[in-house]
Amino acid sequence: MKIFKLLKLSIKLATLGLLLLALGLFAAPSVNAQTEVITEPAQITVVGMRGTVVTRNIFLRTATPVTQLELIPLDLNSDDGGAVLSAQAISLEKSLGNLTQPNAIISQVKFDLRKVNSGEFNGKLRLSYKDGEWAIPVTVKVKEHWFLPLFILLIGAGLGVSVSLYRAQGRPRDEILVRVSQLRVQTQDDADLSKFKVFQSRVDSQLIDVKMALQGELWDEAQNAVKQAELVINRWLKGRGDWLAQLDYYEEIKQRLQDMDDRLPFVQAVVRSLEDALRDAPDLESPVKLRDRLQEIAEQVNSYIPLEAKMKQLISLNAQLSVKEAKSWQPKVQNLEQRMGSLQPGDLAKDANLGAEVEGAIAEITELLSQQEDMLDPTEVDFGVNVTGAIAKGVEFRDKIISLLGPPPSARLLSWEEQASSANLRLKVFTVSSYIIAIVFLAGAGFSQLYLDKPTFGDNPWKDYFALMAWGFGAEATRDAVTKVAQGGGLPGLK
Structure with a gap:
């Protein structure tokens, strides 16, 4: 029995050995096959x-x-x-x-x-x-080849620069020009505005300020000038009829002044007041304000005209006095005439006694003339004429002396052409260089990241090219944002 078990065991061991030998024989070619190439x-x-x-x-x-x-x-x-x-x-x-x-x-x-x-x-x-x-x-x-992606990137950067420049310069300029065009249409179509020339002149003056501000790219100042011009037009349109009525009243007062001696300080002061009132009309809130100022001037003229008539009457009566009486009254009449000649509109209320003194003098001279029995002899008449003529010649000589004073010499301006040309060139070079440097760096970073680092660029054209264009467009937006942040921080060289 034991012999049989031993025999059986030996058979299994032999079979296992044969299997291992066979596996070794099959594995060796496989290993050789793997290592032979x-x-x-x-x-x-x-x-x-x-x-x-x-x-x-x-x-x-x-x-x-x-x-x-x-x-x-x-x-x-x-x-x-x-x-x-x-x-x-x-x-x-x-x-x-x-x-x-x-x-x-x-x-x-x-x-x-x-x-x-x-x-x-x-x-x-x-x-x-x-x-x-x-x-x-x-x-x-x-x-894809680098040329087309780079071209698309530059297109995006160019679009970004264009939008940035238009947003910073073109859009404010166009908005202002549209408003200016509307103002010009309103002024050209308004026939009554040409009558009240001060409103037209004020609008034209504001438009000149707009033009100069646009040349200097001062957008805020240009907008303020347009706004002021619009306010002037609005005031005119709201009170057109009343403004024209006040203009007629102004012409009436001016017509009254034409009959007076324009060399008198009073007349000159009133004329200046009239011109100032008319010149300030566009700045007034309403025609009522202009009416009040014209009314004040009219009251001054109305107070002066009777006083002037009395003074002429006094001078005429004084010329009819005898030589003896004329000599005694001449200083007083000259004093009154001098006070009358130097009278200012504001002095009418301060020097209220002047009218009473003139009236009193007229009454006294009239009484003296009524008491005279004899006619004035020729020598007395000549004396009165000579005295009056001497006064007139003195006034004329004074006016000639004043008229000889010319305007002050104008200051000669220095030439800045060379400095301006050089400064303009430097500004252009700096501006163009700043754009080129910023875009080259920012666009170069995008080109490196989106194109150079992507070995399969172009397998999805819409995605890849759109990303490049968006990066180029965003490069200018980034430059503009960084510049504004730097400007806000007050860094030197950035304005």
Whole structure:
């Protein structure tokens, strides 16, 4: 029994040994098969641009001499299967064997990317030789040529600069020009406005300020000037009829002044007051304010006219006195005449006794004349005429002396043409350089990140090109934002 068990055990051991021997025999060829072919590189990765040709060298060593090496063409597919790199784009160029090592060869494989879409393609490069074949994993990454992406990026940057410049300069200018055009239409279509020229002049003056502010790119000042011009037009439109009525009243007062001696200080002061009132009309809240000022001037004129008539009457009566009486009254009449000649509109209320003194003098001289029995002799008449003529000549001589005083000499302005030209050139160079430097740095960063760092740029054209354009557009927005932050921080050189 024991012998039988031992025999059975020995049979199992022998069977197990045979199985192990068989496994060893089968495994040895497999290991040899795995180690008999060596390729370098073990995996091929190709990165290139469309329109180019890329070559790779492959080292192949087998257990037997390599002869009749051929490339079995296979397509390379994208990850989603939507694009294919055709097998015709891959070819075996040449092979270099080694006589001392006939089982090793170096081959050159060409990848023609001239008719290949952008993207990533994966597959295997299968090589066939006389005693076998071998497959090498291949990854091909193709991206667009740099010219078109860079052009799209610059287009985006150009759009950003255009929008920024228009937002900073063009839009404020256009808004102001539209408002100016509306004002011009209102003034040209209003025939009554040409009658009240001071309103028209004020609007034209404000528009000149607008023009000068636009030339200096002072948008706030230009807007303020347009706003002031609009306020003037609004005041005119609200009280058109009343303004015209006050203008007629102004002409009536001015007509009354034409009958007076324009050399008198009173007349000159009243004329200036009239001109100031009319000149200030566009700044007044309503025609009522202008009416009040004209009424005040009219009251001054109405107070002066009777006083002037009495003074003329007094001078006429004084000329009729005898020589003896004329000599005694001449100083008093001259004093009254001098006070009358130097009278100002504001003195009518202060010097209220002047009218009473003139009336009293008229009454006294009239009484003296009534008491005279004899007619004045010629010498007395000549004396009165000579005295009056002497006074008139004195006034005329004084006016001539004043008229000889000319305006003060104007100051000669220094020439700034050269300084202005040089400064203008520096400003232009600085402005253009700042834009170029900012865009080159910002756009260069985007080009590097979105194009250079992406080996398959262009596989999704809408996404890739739109991202480049958006980055270029955003480069100017970033530059503008950084500039405004720097301006807010008060950094030197930034205004």
